[in-house]
Amino acid sequence: MKRIDITAYGAPQEVANCVEVPDVGTPGQGEVVFDVLAFPINPADVSFCRGSYRLRPSLPATPGAECVGRVAAAGAGIAGLRPGDLVVNMQRENWVQRRRIRGEDAIPIPSGLDLAQAAMLRINPATAQLLLEDHVALSPGDWVIQDVANSAVGRHVIALAKARGLRTVNVVRRDDVTAELRALGADVVLKDGPDLAERARTATGGAPIRLGIDAVSGEACRRIADSVGDGGVVVSYGSMSGEDPAIGRAALNTRGVSLTGFNLGRGLAKRTPAKVREIYVDLAHKIGDGVLKAPIDSFYPIEDIKAALIRAQQGGRNGKVLVLPNGPLQ
Numbered sequence: 001m002k003r004i005d006i007t008a009y010g011a012p013q014e015v016a017n018c019v020e021v022p023d024v025g026t027p028g029q030g031e032v033v034f035d036v037l038a039f040p041i042n043p044a045d046v047s048f049c050r051g052s053y054r055l056r057p058s059l060p061a062t063p064g065a066e067c068v069g070r071v072a073a074a075g076a077g078i079a080g081l082r083p084g085d086l087v088v089n090m091q092r093e094n095w096v097q098r099r100r101i102r103g104e105d106a107i108p109i110p111s112g113l114d115l116a117q118a119a120m121l122r123i124n125p126a127t128a129q130l131l132l133e134d135h136v137a138l139s140p141g142d143w144v145i146q147d148v149a150n151s152a153v154g155r156h157v158i159a160l161a162k163a164r165g166l167r168t169v170n171v172v173r174r175d176d177v178t179a180e181l182r183a184l185g186a187d188v189v190l191k192d193g194p195d196l197a198e199r200a201r202t203a204t205g206g207a208p209i210r211l212g213i214d215a216v217s218g219e220a221c222r223r224i225a226d227s228v229g230d231g232g233v234v235v236s237y238g239s240m241s242g243e244d245p246a247i248g249r250a251a252l253n254t255r256g257v258s259l260t261g262f263n264l265g266r267g268l269a270k271r272t273p274a275k276v277r278e279i280y281v282d283l284a285h286k287i288g289d290g291v292l293k294a295p296i297d298s299f300y301p302i303e304d305i306k307a308a309l310i311r312a313q314q315g316g317r318n319g320k321v322l323v324l325p326n327g328p329l330q
């Protein structure tokens, strides 16, 4: 079977190779074997290949934080999963044609779910949900500001906020996505810039913004912090700029704004396994209902991983790059 290995840390398209490896074999007691149908290339996967992600395993290593799979075989002691069932894998190393994992790490999802969307279920929808849930007790009518609003997480934040009656100021770096984000339910879309806080204040009519969500980091984080109201909270959850988050003393000390961080693994670890499953069942339904949808830029076969990685690192895309390790989705 085919698997993606990185043999060094560096430019993803240079260090990632599609290699032939032995099959995973049959499932043992409590194990499940599934075929990987699709996986996205997320910013964290790119960082993993570069060696700048929080996990830096010894090499060779297989990337891949998420995927959707179809169960090929279930071992003894596995209840509720049968060949043909769709699953998402809560563990990593998913850039491969086939996985053998512990049954408890395989979360079943409804049959009939759009497979490409299901491949992107594990990380970004849950991240958006927990960003809105875990830091500020928000009530309908409250304002939230976020950057990278055009990202998959950003779009899910817009949709989930809308469903809760929250209002969003969405910060982007290009104007051509404004209409699309408005159609998703964005109340305000602003292009980032030095006067962001002033324009955000005008857009909300002076109503305080209670939560700021930042995944650009660096000076962009400072602008988000300057945009939230006194006593507001800024959550840093990514760094598309590669910089560390900045915050001004006036926001921090004078206005009582606080800066905190978010990581999905930590967010899920605070919840029971039953609650985590409940979250994913709910998010899967929201995908099925069309409430949550991440646009897709392109599909690649696993052999073309280098081209897929080059495309995934190009800005201005309209969606995710997905890899199909076992051929076209059906």
Ligand SMILES: NC(=O)c1ccc[n+]([C@@H]2O[C@H](COP(=O)([O-])OP(=O)(O)OC[C@H]3O[C@@H](n4cnc5c(N)ncnc54)[C@H](OP(=O)(O)O)[C@@H]3O)[C@@H](O)[C@H]2O)c1
Pocket: 042, 043, 044, 123, 124, 127, 148, 149, 150, 151, 152, 153, 154, 173, 174, 215, 216, 237, 238, 239, 240, 241, 262, 263, 264, 265, 314, 315, 316, 317, 319, 320
């Ligand atoms: N902490 C966690 O647990 C967690 C979980 C999931 C995701 N994340 C983070 O969330 C962020 C979004 O992930 P995603 O998968 O939703 O991303 P995505 O769909 O791949 O989109 C990436 C976005 O980043 C924007 N961007 C790229 N470089 C930028 C820069 N230098 N300055 C400003 N914007 C830039 C792109 O803008 P254009 O469209 O204009 O190119 C695009 O909107 C990433 O930083 C990711 O690491 C964190």
